[in-house]
Amino acid sequence: MISPIALPRVMRIGGGAADQIGDVVLSLGLSRPLLVTDSFLVNNGAAAKLVDALEKAGLAPRVFGETVPDPTTDSLEAGVRALAEHQADSVIGFGGGSPMDTAKALALLGVQGGQMRDYKAPRNNVGPVLPIIAIPTTAGSGSEATQFTVITDSRDDEKMLCPGLAFLPTAAIIDFELTVSMPPRLTADTGVDALTHAIEAYVSKKANPFSDSLALAAMATIGKNLRRAYEDGADKTAREQMMLAATQAGIAFSNSSVALVHGMSRPIGAHFHVAHGLSNAMLFPAVTAFSVRAAESRYADCARALDVATTDTDDRTAAEALVTALSDLCRDVHVPTPKDYGIDKAKWDELIPIMAEQALRSGSPNNNPIIPTDAEIRDLYAQIYS
Structure with a gap:
């Protein structure tokens, strides 16, 4: 049996790894990332710390901090606009599973357009997409290394599994220090x-x-x-x-x-x-x-x-x-x-x-x-x- 195996191209694992975000983005030849996160990480200063690291590396980031728990098709609309306005060449998913799922969806929609219901299983999505960098702040979803995103259809509350290599992050930064404050x-x-x-x-x-x-x-x-x-x-x-x-x-x-x-x-x-x-x-x-x-x-x-x-x-x-x-x-x-x-x-x-x-x-x-x-x-x- 031949098993198809897919992994992020770049992984940085260890305490303090998030400080290397600028180096990781630069190594991928990118310059205008959209940092996709939530209001909690914006308000506690964690997002600002990443922005500072990106700017010190000479990059031009923008923050989209409007992700919601269990992201919906409606919640993606503002993110798609933010991608276009920033002329982003990449997305950084920073947070738990919901910000990372949102970033994955935006990476695809920003290139291919349409609605996420167009991409749900059994369709296998292979791209093209913007490069995705994932930085988890919880120890659970594993989304930083998976070929899936899950988005709820706002029309009928169906939680849609959207699979394929299109959703596999190009890079993952796994820093356990980001989880210490989890309740x-x-x-x-x-x-x-x-x-x-x-x-x-x-x-x-x-x-x-x-x-x-x-x-x-x-x-x-x-x-x-x-x-x-x-x-x-x-x-x-x-x-x-x-x-x-x-x-x-x-x-x-x-x-x-x-x-x-x-x-x-x-x-x-x-x-x-x-x-x-x-x-x-x-x-x-x-x-x-x-x-x-x-x-x-x-x-x-x-x-x-x-x-x-x-x-x-x-x-x-x-x-x-x-x-x-x-x-x-x-x-x-x-x-x-x-x-x-x-x-x-x-x-x-x-x-x-x-x-x-x-x-x-x-x-x-x-x-x-x-x-x-x-x-x-x-x-x-x-x-x-x-």
Whole structure:
């Protein structure tokens, strides 16, 4: 089997790496980047620090700080205008998954035009696009190293997966020091998101030896460090390890795939405005329990990587231990159910058929060890509510 593997051309990893943004942009032959970020990073001065580094390198940056959580087709319009007004030759996505997803979308729209719904799966997008430089400030999405962006269609609240090499950043700067101020809830949600990426990449029907090695390494690291980072945000060792694991998991699923958890998670985020990592966490134990019988040996490997089973444990017992371990992890980092989150049950039940349809349409469930039916997805949504 030949596995197509794609990675960012340039990666700078380590504490203080963000200070090298000017050198990275110059090395790519670029001069007019649009820094795509959010109001929080503008207001706390982090964006200004990057602008200063860019200007000291002789570059001409402009800041677009109007990204929103779970970016929508409507929210992209101002960014497309900012690209044109600045005559930008590149985009820098600075922040969590939402600013990076926004930057990826703008890089494509700024060259090809149209609407993001024109580029959603199953279309495979290969370009042309503006060069993308990604600088994550959370340890979770892995978007700095993936061939995907996720944008919500403002017309019908469909959270669209848009795949292809067009969305792979040219450069990624991974600086764990940017994550030290993350609050516990965000640390937990993004950390469970990274673990979901790693496990789904490993059990996916598209898994390969390259993605497997990174997925297992990420699992082992997250298992040792997520609770530490959640309990003590100032633990720099745990922060550094979680940042590295998130990128490893991102590379793994970008070169394999995600599966049913992500397919079901996107509609929850779109309809109920639940953060992506949190909606993944809500689903993770139940979807794993549903899927585990179809790939016991693969899930058993995950259990061993997380150190909740040993090489002497038979596969069935190890796979069952993984399901228990995921439930324990979500309990320990206080993942709420949809009910506890405050979602109205009548509204939840009303939208289950639409969410199931959108989950299947995304294509991600087709990569799952068990390809679910519409009825099975509906049942899983009903199970996790409370």
